[in-house]
Amino acid sequence: MVTEEGFDRRIEPFRPELLAYCYRMLGSAHDAEDLVQDTYLRAWRAREQYDETRASVRTWLYRIATNACLTALEARGGRPLPSGLVAASDPLGPLVRGEHAAWxxxxxxxxxxxxxxAVAVIDRGSLRLAFASALQHLSARERGALILRDVLGFSAAETAAILGATVASVNSALQRARARLKTAGAGQTPVDEPAAADQRAWIERYLRAFERADVEGLKRLLTDDVIMEMPPMLNWFAGRDNYGLFMTWVFEAAGTDWLLREVTANGGQPGFAAYQRVGDGYRLHxxxxxTVRTTGISRNSxxxxxxxxxxxGLPTALDAAGRTAPAG
Known part of the structure; x- marks a missing residue:
């Protein structure tokens, strides 16, 4: 039995990996934070019932987190991206908002x-947007079985205990999940992903071309099959030329004066926040x-x-010098 003394110290190191797990399950960082908080609250309330002879603290926490995720998914369902939901769009067609979709x-x-x-145990490749998006098309239990077995390395018996299922049903769910991901071409670790320094070099060149509103320069950095999608809009399109047509429209409609702030997301994917010139400052746009391959940028989400x-944590407005400005 776990006593109150030292309980927080024992469970706190698992918070980052539980956050990554709940994110893979739910597809939302905001929801994942809420579910991890709920997991820790449930664990605290049940600390006197925990029996360390039956399961490790880590396995016990994953069972609590999984129950919370499965309950949440009954009400919320999956969170796809537009490219996995509707057909490709005309890059010059009207923008259509997905009114009731959770992306x-x-x-x-x-x-x-x-x-x-503890952060070192997180499999960064399994956080990539493409893999996270593919997971959203699995059932909740297929998702759980695949993440617990193939990403986190739990045994079939441990996974069954976490999911509250039989080993046979876990193996069946895992087979279905693997088959669906294989059909979708989504793996945990992209086989042609360049080193982080090379990815940054591609994006730095993209940033410079974007700041110059150089559409042809942007196109030279893209793969032939590049995809752009932009939730909450349903619109998405593929191919370098379509990408160029859309960016030409963006610069014509929104101007050519932008400030860009670099970010990283989903286990090392590069990106930036784009601030559009509005009046005497810049507004978050x-x-x-x-997603960067060895041959160029293959996706812009x-x-x-x-x-x-x-x-x-992005400020909504910047002043002319690029400093955070009061929102108004």
């Missing part, structure tokens, strides 16, 4: 980099997260969501 959101690396050795902005 996959990125997670800032700052939430996971807590300066704790979008958060853009990139563009978010325009207040909840996402708040999760990343």
């Amino acid at each position: 996959l959101q990125p997670v800032p690396d700052s939430l996971l980099d807590a300066g704790d050795p 979008t958060l853009q997260i990139f 563009v978010f325009q969501d207040t909840e996402v902005f708040e999760t990343f």
